[in-house]
Amino acid sequence: MSSATEIxxxxxxxxxxxxxxxxxxxxPRPALPGDIDVDVAVVGAGYxxxxxxxxxxxxxxxxxxxxxxxxxAGFGASGRNxxxxxxxxxxxxxxxxxxxxxxxxxxxxxxxxxxITVAEREGIDADIVRGGEFExxxxxxxxxxxxxxxxxxxxxxxxxxxxxxxASAAARIGVAGTLGAxxxxxxxxxxxxxxxxxxxxxxxxxxxxxxxxTRVREISPGRAVTDRGTVRAAHVLRATEGFTADxxxxxxxxxxxxxxxxxxxxxxxxxxxxIGWEGRETLGDFAHVYMYAQRTADDxxxxxxxxxxxxxxSRVDTDGSTQARTIASLAxxxxxxxPVAADVPVAHAxxxxxxVPRDWAATVGHDARTGLGWAGGYVGTGVTATNLAGRTLAxxxxxxxxxxxxxxxxxxxxxxxxxxxxxxxxxxxxxxxxRSADRMEAGGSSRTAWPAHVADLIxxx
Numbered sequence: 001m002s003s004a005t006e007i008x009x010x011x012x013x014x015x016x017x018x019x020x021x022x023x024x025x026x027x028p029r030p031a032l033p034g035d036i037d038v039d040v041a042v043v044g045a046g047y048x049x050x051x052x053x054x055x056x057x058x059x060x061x062x063x064x065x066x067x068x069x070x071x072x073a074g075f076g077a078s079g080r081n082x083x084x085x086x087x088x089x090x091x092x093x094x095x096x097x098x099x100x101x102x103x104x105x106x107x108x109x110x111x112x113x114x115x116i117t118v119a120e121r122e123g124i125d126a127d128i129v130r131g132g133e134f135e136x137x138x139x140x141x142x143x144x145x146x147x148x149x150x151x152x153x154x155x156x157x158x159x160x161x162x163x164x165x166x167a168s169a170a171a172r173i174g175v176a177g178t179l180g181a182x183x184x185x186x187x188x189x190x191x192x193x194x195x196x197x198x199x200x201x202x203x204x205x206x207x208x209x210x211x212x213x214t215r216v217r218e219i220s221p222g223r224a225v226t227d228r229g230t231v232r233a234a235h236v237l238r239a240t241e242g243f244t245a246d247x248x249x250x251x252x253x254x255x256x257x258x259x260x261x262x263x264x265x266x267x268x269x270x271x272x273x274x275i276g277w278e279g280r281e282t283l284g285d286f287a288h289v290y291m292y293a294q295r296t297a298d299d300x301x302x303x304x305x306x307x308x309x310x311x312x313x314s315r316v317d318t319d320g321s322t323q324a325r326t327i328a329s330l331a332x333x334x335x336x337x338x339p340v341a342a343d344v345p346v347a348h349a350x351x352x353x354x355x356v357p358r359d360w361a362a363t364v365g366h367d368a369r370t371g372l373g374w375a376g377g378y379v380g381t382g383v384t385a386t387n388l389a390g391r392t393l394a395x396x397x398x399x400x401x402x403x404x405x406x407x408x409x410x411x412x413x414x415x416x417x418x419x420x421x422x423x424x425x426x427x428x429x430x431x432x433x434x435r436s437a438d439r440m441e442a443g444g445s446s447r448t449a450w451p452a453h454v455a456d457l458i459x460x461x
Contacts, residue, residue, distance in 0.1 A: 007328050013321035016080040017263045017348035018193035032211040032228035038064040041224045041233035043216045045069035046078035048375050049239035050199045051390025057206040065208045070215040074196035080352035082292045082304045084282045086187035088381040091361035100408035109186045111388040124198030126190045127297040133187035134281035138177045140446035142286035174275045175337050189280050189294045218248040221370040235397050237373040242353030245314035252416040254355035256316050261304035262330045262349045271340045288434035288452050303334045310427040320350035354380045357414035364389040365411045366396035430455045
């Protein structure tokens with residue numbers, strides 16, 4: 001899987017392999033038929049919007065809720081992600097301080113359980129296996145960061161991160177060159193499309209219409225203006241994540257960051273005997289330009305990372321098409337991790353965008369005066385955070401004073417991203433510096449390479 005011809009032959013785009021694996025993208029639901037009046041208009045039929053609709057209707061069944069989607073439910077990150085149902089606090093819990101940060105972490109731990117419980121209750125078969133999250137270090141500098149992360153965990157209550165030495169780590173997942181690993185239990189592997197497709201069907205059963213092929217151009221108090229008509233609503237919730245920049249007035253709110261994935265053909269039993277990975281943990285590493293992977297239900301490896309990180313002017317893709325050099329880079333890294341998979345063809349490649357706030361911190365909020373609400377900016381950690389955000393939005397809209405409405409991410413606002421071309425230059429410079437740092441650290445130093453520190457300063461992380 002190394003020649004340009006082979007790379008060029010890889011099925012590419014079509015939204016994602018996750019959609020391809022369930023028979024392709026769905027037939028569209030009906031579009032908005034014209035102007036309508038509802039109580040709550042939800043803009044975006046990804047995880048955030050669907051979870052918000054689900055909890056609004058379960059808490060108050062008589063509420064009139066409508067979901068508006070420019071393509072189809074699960075078209076964006078919800079149908080393209082790596083399938084990590086994990087407890088990550090976007091941007092780190094330390095930013096909130098010990099008390100609020102602990103509350104945020106516990107809420108996300110519980111959200112992992114909540115998604116699994118709802119999937120079971122609603123009959124959503126999403127290939128969920130709670131195997132935990134497993135992150136490896138493959139250079140001395142990565143190992144130093146891993147150990148620092150493990151020590152930092154000990155400073156927080158209820159810590160349950162386990163540190164593994166090289167032999168113990170390799171015995172669990174046979175990643176070539178592993179020097180150590182950490183693992184925690186608050187994570188499950190999921191099939192992203194099966195989850196979003198099942199959630200959309202569940203919401204519809206509750207009486208919530210999902211209007212597809214309906215592009216929202218502008219959100220303002222009391223209305224969502226679409227190319228099919230205007231939806232008048234007491235509450236309008238923005239759940240557009242990486243596509244937020246397309247909305248009028250929101251171009252610099254969140255940056256649409258690109259992430260890319262490949263998936264292999266199923267590996268033979270002999271390869272799995274060598275790799276292990278019997279616990280179906282999600283797999284990541286401590287590189288600066290990090291990877292993420294899972295062992296799928298049909299024994300493939302789905303493997304992701306950053307390709308071209310950002311398009312000028314916050315442009316977003318349409319169908320997930322991925323550049324050949326990104327496919328080749330991901331395939332090379334996968335084979336470096338798992339040499340036994342080098343002869344297994346890559347079956348599909350795709351890309352998607354995720355929302356990145358200027359301070360890299362996710363947020364959820366609702367203005368009771370205007371009725372406008374929002375949630376997102378998950379920076380790739382949204383499979384779980386969307387559930388917590390959806391529940392929180394429902395409580396905020398309904399005026400419920402709950403523990404969720406007092407979490408530290410509620411009402412958080414980040415400053416806007418810089419104007420172009422500064423935004424484009426800065427993002428590409430950040431990732432060039434991170435890649436340079438990874439190359440320098442491959443030489444064996446145990447210190448984090450200096451370009452990574454420069455990139456952190458520019459990024460504001």
